[in-house]
Structures are given as structure tokens and as C-alpha cells.
Amino acid sequence: MKMLRFAIMTLLSLLLGTQAHAQAQPTHIKPALIAESVVPAAGGIVTLALAMKPDRGWHGYWKNPGDAGITPEFNWTLPAGVTAADAEYPVPHRLMLAGLMNYVYEGDYAHLITLTLPAGLAKGTKLPIQLAADWLACTDQVCVPESGTMAIELVVGDGTIDAGRKGQFDRWRALLPRPLGSEGRFEVAGGNFRLGVPLPASATLGEVYFFPLTDGAIDYAAPQTVRRDGDMLTIEVKAAGAAGELKVIDGVLALDKDKGLALKALPGKVSAAGAIVGPADTGRMEGAGGLAGTLLASFGAALLGGLLLNIMPCVFPILSLKALSLARSGGHETAARREALAYTAGIVLVCVGLGAALLGLRAGGSAAGWAFQLQDPRVILFLLLLVSAVAFNLAGLFDFASLGFGNRLAAQGGTTGAFWTGALAAFVATPCTGPFMGVALGAALVLPPIAALTIFAGLGLGLALPFLALGFIPALRKRLPKPGAWMERFQRILSIPMFVTALGLAWILGRQAGVDGMAMGLAAALVLGLALWWIGRRQSHGDGRNWLALAPAAAVAMAMILTVSPAPKASAGAPAAGILAAEPFSEARLAALQQEGRPVFVYFTADWCLSCKVNEKAAIQRQEVADAFAARRVAVLVGDWTDGDPVIGRFIESHGRSGVPLYLFYKPGGAPEILPQVLTPERLTALAV
Amino acid sequence: MKMWIGGTLAAAAFALAMPVIAGQATGAKAGNFRVNDATGKVIELEQFRGKTVVLEWNNPGCPFVQKHYTSGNMQNTQAAARKDGVVWLTINSGAPGKQGYMTGPEALKFVKEQKSNASYYLLDPKGVVGKGYGAKTTPQMFIIDKTGTLVYQGGIDDKATAKVADIASATNYVTAALSEMKAGKAVSIRESRPYGCSVKYSDVS
Numbered sequence: 028m029k030m031l032r033f034a035i036m037t038l039l040s041l042l043l044g045t046q047a048h049a050q051a052q053p054t055h056i057k058p059a060l061i062a063e064s065v066v067p068a069a070g071g072i073v074t075l076a077l078a079m080k081p082d083r084g085w086h087g088y089w090k091n092p093g094d095a096g097i098t099p100e101f102n103w104t105l106p107a108g109v110t111a112a113d114a115e116y117p118v119p120h121r122l123m124l125a126g127l128m129n130y131v132y133e134g135d136y137a138h139l140i141t142l143t144l145p146a147g148l149a150k151g152t153k154l155p156i157q158l159a160a161d162w163l164a165c166t167d168q169v170c171v172p173e174s175g176t177m178a179i180e181l182v183v184g185d186g187t188i189d190a191g192r193k194g195q196f197d198r199w200r201a202l203l204p205r206p207l208g209s210e211g212r213f214e215v216a217g218g219n220f221r222l223g224v225p226l227p228a229s230a231t232l233g234e235v236y237f238f239p240l241t242d243g244a245i246d247y248a249a250p251q252t253v254r255r256d257g258d259m260l261t262i263e264v265k266a267a268g269a270a271g272e273l274k275v276i277d278g279v280l281a282l283d284k285d286k287g288l289a290l291k292a293l294p295g296k297v298s299a300a301g302a303i304v305g306p307a308d309t310g311r312m313e314g315a316g317g318l319a320g321t322l323l324a325s326f327g328a329a330l331l332g333g334l335l336l337n338i339m340p341c342v343f344p345i346l347s348l349k350a351l352s353l354a355r356s357g358g359h360e361t362a363a364r365r366e367a368l369a370y371t372a373g374i375v376l377v378c379v380g381l382g383a384a385l386l387g388l389r390a391g392g393s394a395a396g397w398a399f400q401l402q403d404p405r406v407i408l409f410l411l412l413l414v415s416a417v418a419f420n421l422a423g424l425f426d427f428a429s430l431g432f433g434n435r436l437a438a439q440g441g442t443t444g445a446f447w448t449g450a451l452a453a454f455v456a457t458p459c460t461g462p463f464m465g466v467a468l469g470a471a472l473v474l475p476p477i478a479a480l481t482i483f484a485g486l487g488l489g490l491a492l493p494f495l496a497l498g499f500i501p502a503l504r505k506r507l508p509k510p511g512a513w514m515e516r517f518q519r520i521l522s523i524p525m526f527v528t529a530l531g532l533a534w535i536l537g538r539q540a541g542v543d544g545m546a547m548g549l550a551a552a553l554v555l556g557l558a559l560w561w562i563g564r565r566q567s568h569g570d571g572r573n574w575l576a577l578a579p580a581a582a583v584a585m586a587m588i589l590t591v592s593p594a595p596k597a598s599a600g601a602p603a604a605g606i607l608a609a610e611p612f613s614e615a616r617l618a619a620l621q622q623e624g625r626p627v628f629v630y631f632t633a634d635w636c637l638s639c640k641v642n643e644k645a646a647i648q649r650q651e652v653a654d655a656f657a658a659r660r661v662a663v664l665v666g667d668w669t670d671g672d673p674v675i676g677r678f679i680e681s682h683g684r685s686g687v688p689l690y691l692f693y694k695p696g697g698a699p700e701i702l703p704q705v706l707t708p709e710r711l712t713a714l715a716v
Numbered sequence: 717m718k719m720w721i722g723g724t725l726a727a728a729a730f731a732l733a734m735p736v737i738a739g740q741a742t743g744a745k746a747g748n749f750r751v752n753d754a755t756g757k758v759i760e761l762e763q764f765r766g767k768t769v770v771l772e773w774n775n776p777g778c779p780f781v782q783k784h785y786t787s788g789n790m791q792n793t794q795a796a797a798r799k800d801g802v803v804w805l806t807i808n809s810g811a812p813g814k815q816g817y818m819t820g821p822e823a824l825k826f827v828k829e830q831k832s833n834a835s836y837y838l839l840d841p842k843g844v845v846g847k848g849y850g851a852k853t854t855p856q857m858f859i860i861d862k863t864g865t866l867v868y869q870g871g872i873d874d875k876a877t878a879k880v881a882d883i884a885s886a887t888n889y890v891t892a893a894l895s896e897m898k899a900g901k902a903v904s905i906r907e908s909r910p911y912g913c914s915v916k917y918s919d920v921s
Binding site (some may be wrong): 049094096097098100124125126127142161163166169170171172242243268269310 | 739741742775778779780811814815834848852853875876878879906910911912913914915917918919
């Protein structure tokens, strides 16, 4: 049966053709009319796409074209009873040409149109659909009005949608603005237009821009200032002449490229308060002067913090060793400088590298903090082994200098060695940064990326400063004690802070990977110690090249590193970590829960939806609700629509809503009850009776 | 400095630098300007004080301008206005190298071929007048009354398309405003959204 239907479908689509290209002369933007389903059901809806492919260098226009251009026009010829909704436009882009603003699409784009079919059409009824479209195609130099007539034929059927086509339509849907749900306010004062949009303070922002649909509100070419004050986002821009007379303004607030919220704003008071959001970053800053000040202060704090790190148990031995080696090298002026610079480069590069990785992770939406790499037990285990090896070396178990590496280090003035020592120092130092660096690094995370990296570089520079001073100031170097037998004793003493560091790392490993993980780590350290001891024995017999002994130890260590995994945490994994335990929404999970005969509460939310967040705080994530739900075994599913997941979007639409919030309650075996958009704990507890 | 004073040629030396496209307020005194016409004659707005003046932004390469010229709509509007003593200034603010830029002789050829009924065809290759008036599209229209007050700015009509067929059913804002002014009435639609190609200003401001 399934096969048969598939065969018929394939045949149908082959016969009918599922898309129609414009005939006549070639255009600079090539249109194609495509139906999501060629066999729509009677009484249902079907989405059509007018897919537009501009030639290279050409662009098409948004509904509001901006300073010049025209709105595309769509004229439908439809069978009786079939109606077409207004074409939907994806979030546009900005194109400034010689001082004039154009709201355009420079790449492929698609208008989506919903057709509604009347009920009572017999299956197999042919529905010829014709669209005559007019649009303007422009380059940065010329404009050409273009038009196309496209026809497709649908056949009334069961509404089946081909999976590949559904994927394509979902990608187009993801580019449409999502309805914000709540209304904005606008105010025209002092020649400026100010728009206030309720948006949760936690919503992440990219390149924010307000595209007005209503003409005559703003000067399109004027720069827009974006501010954020708690749950309110404001846009301020030069007003157009008659903006004060407008009664309502429609538009799309782009939160980032290709991501936007459709909103309506009414006249009202809009506060000018709030921190200015940078034009191309997610962070906030206190205006340009404030930024420079913040940057300078944070850089200073980072420098000082880095300097202090030198006396931390994890760093001091390494620094001391470098200083001693410098003293040993006899104070060759150029060699000392080169070594100091290489050491600094090693430290700064590692700090900036870690900082960049951190910013990258945060930009990717993860809530990483400084020393994020220490959240992974494998990294901790690696560090534990590294620090143990350094400590064993300091304790005299084996000799680093007899390493081929060490010999070269001496021979070459140690530039490479100094670089890696610096890198090691910076890497090992990260666990000690916390207490000193909190403020500066906290600032770094909200500054624009370049400024943030400057702060990380400052931390590295501070860490490298003492050695840099030794390298460049011969007088300081002269004050280093003369090399002698005491150095060996000093080295042995330095092994103690290094062992303490190893102990600390073992403890962290235990916290992260449990007792088993810690025991594994210590076992690996033991194997490593034995191997190093054996090497040391060989070294003392004059055979300094036998590093093969390390191979089994390295293999064991590697195996441990690969197997150690974080211990399961008591309460993690809930998407909305709160009082109410919720699972991520999926239609399959919902069906399964209903199958079990459990009542289900489903809620849909998005990071940019303020009313969602308010409801969650005030009504949903409440102890009394959690208790009531637990008593009646009410399952909770949460759907996150922040990124416009089309599956969730379709589900929401099928419940007669265009966006979030949406609250549904499924009684066992019953149809869902759509709850009001403003919830109270009482309303929710009453459900579980 | 409410009055905006611009100019080219002789006046260029002390013309205000206008990097941003500013504009004129409807109901306020229209800024004066002085530019060359296609024959090289210096034309100043002030010299037409006492007469109604229509400004029409033009780019012969723009399909929206062509819509109104090939149909004869623009020429008819010009002729009707001129019959009532209105001064009609067609202005080209296209920069050299851009679409629609014309030298004097080329502009005269355009005027002749299109049977334009404008009083003068003005050349504004630096875009000083265009930016001063906030001209954004071609075509874009401005009407200045006998006292020098700007009484209308916007599109030629209310059908923002490139199709000639739409002209018949469109409301011509310029004709409407001029007939209201002739009847001694206030202009009812003082502003509208202009539509068409962007004015091809120079990229360097």
C-alpha cells in the first residue's frame, strides 16, 4: 500500500512537474513557484514558495524597499474557493548605495505563500494555480523591473509532503521573522524616533537593526543606536519628517543576520536609558569613552593579576627554573633577551589562545567561564601527569637536561625551550587565576572580542613580566645568586609546591570523575613515576638516551585519559533547570506520555520572549506547581523556539498560534486545552486535580 | 542657518559640504540653488520668485522614468503646468560614470527626442541640489509656490510600479496639487512616498 502510494506520488510529480519556472525572456532574478505538497488535502492549507535566484551582483527588494526601489507585486489566478494569503518575506539585508539605504536580498531567497483550500473538494480534483509576479532587480548601478508568470497544478489528495521538500521549506521558514507576540512602543522626540521592544535581558543579540515596514517613520540611511535596559531593548534613529503623526508602526527587528522578530508598535513613552549595544558584538558597553576606560582598567588588573600568579605554587617553580637556567647560561646579553622574549611569546600566545577559545565557546552559546578547559577531567588528568613529571624532575628522580630536547635547549640559547616553558607556565597557571582575575576576566567576557583578547594578553604579559625583566635588565640578572651546589637543593625544595599542585589537581579530578577517576589518575601518575625513575637510573649509568621506557607509561596514561569521564551529576540535563523537571518537547515523546495515560503539560518558550520568561518565573517554575504536578504524575515537556525550530513552529501553528508563548494541557485521552498566555500558579495547580 | 544655500560652478567654492542626504521641510521656505542648465546657462531658483516652480528628478536610464516618458505622461503633465505659467525644472543628479549621467549636449538630445516640455534641464553631477533637497529616487517631484515655500514633495503618482498600464488609474499628485493651487486652495496631499530607481549620486561624498 505504501509502495503503491509512493509510486503514484512519484508518477504524479513527474507528470505535473512540481515547480514552474517563468517563461519568456530570462530575468536577472530567476523565479520558481514550488508547492510544498502537490497533493494538498481539501479543507486544508498548502504552502507555496516563490523561490528567487538573483544573478551575481543583483538584488531583489523587501516589502519596504527603503529609500528607493519598489515593493514586489503578486497577482494570483486561483480556482474558485482557493484563497492566497499575503506573501511572507524573509528578514532582509541592508545595502547602502551612495548614501541611500536599500532593504534587499542579495542571495537566493523565497517568499512563502499559504493557500487555503475549500472543504468538500473531491480527491483528484485538479487545481491550476497561476501567479503573475512583478519585482525590481537591481545592481549597485542599474535597476530593471522584471516580471514572470508561473503556473503549477495541484491535485486534491491527502496532503502528503515529500521529506526533501519539507526540509527545503523548513530552511525557508527559518529565515522568516517570527512574531514577537508582545507590542512595542514608539516615541518621536527631538527629531529622533525611539522604539522600545520588550525583550528578555538574557536574549543573545548579534547585529541588531530595525527594519520598518511602515514608511515615513525613520530616516532609513541614518545609523541606529541600540540600547538595552533590563528586559527592554530600544532603537533610536533619526525620525522621518512626519513620524509624529503615525498611529502604529509595523516592522521587523533583526536580532542578527537572517534572524528577526515581526512586531507592531504603538505610540507611547520610551525611555532613553540603557547600555549601548555595540553594532557588531553581543556584549554591552558604556559608550565609547567608557569602553576605553573599562579596557584600560581591566588591562591593568589583568597585568597585575598575571604578575601575582608568578608566586602561585603552580607557576613559581617553573619561573624559578627558568631564572636559574638564565643564571647558569652566564648572562649572554642577546641570548638572555631572546630567551625572555620567547618565554613571553609562549605565555601570551597560550593566554590569548585560551581566551579566544573561550570567547568562541561563549559565542556558540555555551556558558563557559575562564579556565573552562579545567571542566574536562581529561584535561585535568593530562595536567596531573604533566605536573607530576615536573615535580619528579625537580625532586631529582630524573634529569631533564639529558633529554635531547634539553641539550638543544642549552646549545641554542634555549629559544624553543623558553617558548614551551612559557606555554607550559600559562597553561598550568589557569587553575590559579580565579581569585585574582575574577573582575578583569569578568569584564573581558562582556567586551567586544578584540578588547577581551587584549585583556587575556595583559594577563599573559603580567605572568611573563618578571622573566622579561630578568632578560632585559642585566643588573637584575647580576643579582641572581651565583650558580653552585645550593641550586640542586633549591630544586628539590621547589618540587614541594609542584607536588602540592599535583595534589590539587588530583582533588579536582576526584570532584569531576569520582573516586574511580581519581584512583585511575593516581595510578597513571604512579606508572609514570616508575617509568621516570627507571629512566633516571639509566641516566645515572650514563645511558641518557633510553626514553623507550616511557612508551608503556605513555600508553597507560593515554588509555586513562581516554577512559576517564565525568561522573554523572545528580540533577543535570533538564533544559529549563528549575524546580519543575521538564523534558525537551517532541511529538513522539508527547504521544508516548499520552500512551502511558499520563497528563502532560507542554509549554513553548524562546529566549527572546519576555512574556514566556515572566510566566516561567512567576507561574511555572514554582514549588507549589511542582508539588501538584508530582502528586498527579503530570509530565512536563518544554519546546524551545529560540532558533525557530520549524518542527516546533508547525506544531504551534497547528494549535492556531503563530508564536510563543503557547501552553497546552493534555488530560489523559483528551484533546489539549490551550491555556491563557498569562499564567498563574493557581491556574496550573488547578490542572492537576 | 535655516536657509540652505547650495550651488555649483562659481558657487561651488563656498557651497556647504553636504555629505548626507538632508532634505527640505514641506511648508518651509525652499532652499535656493544655482546650477547650469544643459546649454550652460546659470539658473537660480530665486529668479523664479513669483511663479510656481516644479522640480523633477530625472535619469533617462531609469525604467521608472522611462515609464512616464514613453507613455507621454511626464510631457503631458509638464505641458499642462507650463500652460498655467508654472516653471518646470528637470534636474539630473547622476554622477559621471553612473547610469543616466549626461553632458549638456546629451541632455539637449534627450529633451528633443523625448519632446520634453520642461522649462530647463539642469545638470547637478555633484548631487549638491539633489542631496540638499533629499532627492532619493527618479522620478521624484517637488512643488514650490509663488512665495518660495515648498508645498509638495514625493512621487509623481500613487502607483509605485514600472508598468505603463498603471498610469491611467493612478492619481497624479503633481497635477492634483497644481490645480488646487490654481484654485487658491491649500495642497491636500503635501507629501507622498517617491518610488523608482535610487538617484545615482557619486560614491565619494
